[in-house]
Amino acid sequence: MRLPHRFRFPFALLLASLAAACSTAPSRDVSAPLTFVVVRHAEKATDDPENPSLSALGQARAAALAERLRDAPLVAAYATEYRRTQQTAQPSADARTLPVTAYYARGPASEIAAQWKQAHATGTVLVVGHSNTVPDLVAALCGCVTTPMDDSEYDRLSIVRIGGDGRATLEVGRYGSSPIP
Structure with a gap:
């Protein structure tokens, strides 16, 4: 069945709009x-x-994180619902007038990572978690193997870069002052 000529353009426009909305x-x-x-x-x-x-040491580390991210094109900050994670992300978010968005700490890492990848196309996204969740989140974001995190480790900084081709690379470093043992 062919549409009458007067309906063809609006129908094509409707199809194009629907295709754009579905993406x-x-x-x-x-x-x-x-x-x-x-x-x-x-x-x-x-x-x-x-x-x-x-703690005071933790506040200094959060400030060091904000300084480390000073020149990064930060587009979002996520932290679990706990005060310590929110307070760790806050200085970095405040520097860009971004909110710190809470995520559920016990949610499946693969689902959380997929949501973040879908929500952001470019830029830098800060994620603050816990010693028992960070390795799984990093592994889910990069599709790679990560090492467990000891409960006394506060200075690990994992950077996952995802290129336009979807390939991810992982760089692990340190930030802030390490406490003297």
């Missing part, structure tokens, strides 16, 4: 990578056994 993933710019910076929360205080805030 939910942002297009990836092949020249600019999507970068995830994943860290564990900084050192915690002893003020609350269930939901502690950052």
Whole structure:
């Protein structure tokens, strides 16, 4: 069945609009990578056994993280629902007037990583988690093997870069001052 001529253009426009609306993933710019910076929360205080805030050392580490990310094109900051992770991300987010978006700490890493990859096409995304969640998040983001994180390790900085071709690379470094043993 052929549509009458007067309906062809609006119908074609409707189809084009529907096709555009169905495309939910942002297009990836092949020249600019999507970068995830994943860290564990900084050192915690002893003020609350269930939901502690950052200690003075932890606040200094959070400031060091913000300084480390000063020139990065930060587009989002994610932290679990706990005070220590929120406070670790806050200085970096404040420098860009970005909100710190909470994510559920016990959610499946693969699902969380897929959501972040779909939500962001380029730029740098800060993710703050916990010693028992960061390695799984990094592995899910890069599709690679990661090493476990000791409960006393606060300075690991994992950088996952995802190129326009979808390939990921992982760089692991350190940031802030390491406590003297």
